[in-house]
Amino acid sequence: MEQPRSSGADSGDGAADDPRAGGRGKAPRTERGRRTLRKLLDAAAVEFGEHGFHEASISAITRRAGTALGSFYTYFDSKEEIFQALVRYMSEQLRDHVTPIVQAAPDEIAAEHAGLHSFLGFVREHKEIYRIIDEAEFVDYASYRRHYETTVERMRQRLAAGAARGEIRPDAGEVHAWAIAGMNVFLGMRYGLWDADADIDAVARIANDLLANGLAKKG
Amino acid sequence: MEQPRSSGADSGDGAADDPRAGGRGKAPRTERGRRTLRKLLDAAAVEFGEHGFHEASISAITRRAGTALGSFYTYFDSKEEIFQALVRYMSEQLRDHVTPIVQAAPDEIAAEHAGLHSFLGFVREHKEIYRIIDEAEFVDYASYRRHYETTVERMRQRLAAGAARGEIRPDAGEVHAWAIAGMNVFLGMRYGLWDADADIDAVARIANDLLANGLAKKG
Amino acid sequence: MEQPRSSGADSGDGAADDPRAGGRGKAPRTERGRRTLRKLLDAAAVEFGEHGFHEASISAITRRAGTALGSFYTYFDSKEEIFQALVRYMSEQLRDHVTPIVQAAPDEIAAEHAGLHSFLGFVREHKEIYRIIDEAEFVDYASYRRHYETTVERMRQRLAAGAARGEIRPDAGEVHAWAIAGMNVFLGMRYGLWDADADIDAVARIANDLLANGLAKKG
Amino acid sequence: MEQPRSSGADSGDGAADDPRAGGRGKAPRTERGRRTLRKLLDAAAVEFGEHGFHEASISAITRRAGTALGSFYTYFDSKEEIFQALVRYMSEQLRDHVTPIVQAAPDEIAAEHAGLHSFLGFVREHKEIYRIIDEAEFVDYASYRRHYETTVERMRQRLAAGAARGEIRPDAGEVHAWAIAGMNVFLGMRYGLWDADADIDAVARIANDLLANGLAKKG
């Protein structure tokens, strides 16, 4: 079965510092323009997060941004384009939130614990980011795949490094990485997104223990 | 953050087997009507699977079904309603495919292996089902939650039973169930949906081993 | 210099009887539909004739036709499409008006006289037709060329027949036909369109005499 | 039937040679300004010639001219105004090309031959000029009429002079002039614009012979 969904252009890897810079929309050349572009992106994040891609309208975005409708098209060619820019931006924000915490962990098992824990916290704080990335599956399939493939690849490398250091089983590979990613995402949805009162610490602990020791009964 | 997405009315639980029952369009009274309803559901499954909810149009569905546009409203009140009916139907199909296989397993670890394996096979055979259920997150949130909550609850009960039988760790609970579900779904996406050539047997084996024994290095 | 104007599909030669039938828009299948289609075409003729293609709006057309805006799209895919249908229709109307008159003429010189005379009368009665066909040069180039190439070709055949019958110079050919056509069109514009009081009979007589005898001074 | 098309203000007659004069944008006072104005006019000629008035955009013109969008309005009040300036300018260019050639002819018949011949050559060299003038019928009706009325009036005076000199029939008048103009324009379109390979010399010869001697069969 084919998949003729919109995919959008893959505009390279994005500049490093200001994630809203190069590659997204038409770059503003004045300070005023830069301000407007930022207002639009912020407004779009809120609109898409609250109403989803299809219910969000460009006029609602510009209304929220406090700009004229036409100004949107100064920076983006379409609703799809700003969505794509947003997915990339949020994917980077998530990575920037999680990465340092993970890297500070003493070993690989602890790293995965830290990763899940910080992810759960992030989801709870930024529900709209979770939503936007998830909806990309149906709006901008290429961005969606890029996000998860990138994320999982980072995780796979961590596993490989941990295995090399002898911290975890030596055969840990891609399948394990996808499995862990899926676990994290579902726990994020269930306990970060749906259940405002869930004990995130406990969830992360339980899941990490499952990961570390599996289901098998201990002697 | 609010969640004001359209969610559709949750029309009770509807009997499982009779396709004329609640949740699947207005019951037709003649044989001819029953045929039309079935044609519409089949056509909608293909359309939604191929183009997604928003790109699919009622007229495309009726065109594919070979019925008049107006006939659609003889059986469904809205586009959302047929989507909802479909989600429920596919959720049941998936369950009906997996359940007997899982139940035939000798113990809980084997059951989870069988569950993942049959899920991977099912996804590969019925990609549109995966898509429709997943898109429900953005079209009919209630159906989406119902599907996963039901699915995970079944899994939790299995874990509890397995624990009671002493096959797995005694503390296996809801968090474990969500973790396993997420793992399965992501592996289904990655290896069932995206990668037509993946070795599904190997994937299921690796994942089940992770589940059974965890990441920790074995003596 | 290229000519990337819209040209529209050339949908064959058009059915014979009802010029609004086959080939244009989506054919209505009910009597009611046929009425609506006709109302739209009539309204479009008036709008395009009065305001030109670009100033005319689809909503103005449907308002004048007394239909809903959306009904337009039941029969036409775009403003260009109805314009194209109209050009063809008007080209045929003009031909149907002129042809029998020309054919009744006793010889070729008289035929050209009758042709110009009836054309002048037609332009004066149906200014909007003249406008629509002329504007096609900038809206639907293919239709424009088709109209004139068809018209001139008919004229060329008349000249050839007249020459064969020995009524006019034997070398009369394509260039003569284009020359006569241009003459007719400009006289139509100047005396049919611009000058409501012009003596059309006199104009036709003078032009036909020029055609018949040229500029050269008579003995 | 009314004729409420936009026609633009007819800003007097404007001197002929100085491009800074009336009708061609607001007079720049510096050399730099004069250069910008010229660049805009050149760019507009190409854009209008290639895409027509409605498809051409101010931003495309300024982009091509290498100026800022806003600079356009330093020199012109509107899109219509630059179009009007262009029509006048091109009308003059055409006249300046044809007039000396016509005036060098020994008699009136030869003059019309030279006129058509040089017109055909000019059209082939400057297709965009033909297009712009022709489109004026639908953009700036006043300019369009002025162009043809002026052109035909010049021709009428030539005919009158030729008749006075006894070179052609004494009754040659306005109708003849419009007829000849139409002939020329259509031959220009057919053989100058559409048919890049046409033998322009032959066309001019055939048409001039028609003009000189008419259709009637010679003894």
Added chain:
DNA sequence: AATGAATGAGAATTCATTCAT
């Protein structure tokens, strides 16, 4: 029940023109 035409609210998008720098 079936048919297919009619409806109209709603959305995206364009671009001439204005304005602040």
Added chain:
DNA sequence: GATGAATGAATTCTCATTCAT
């Protein structure tokens, strides 16, 4: 004068839903 961002009216087109037959 030059620049380029901002503006917003206007337009086309879509499509779920309703209705007359």
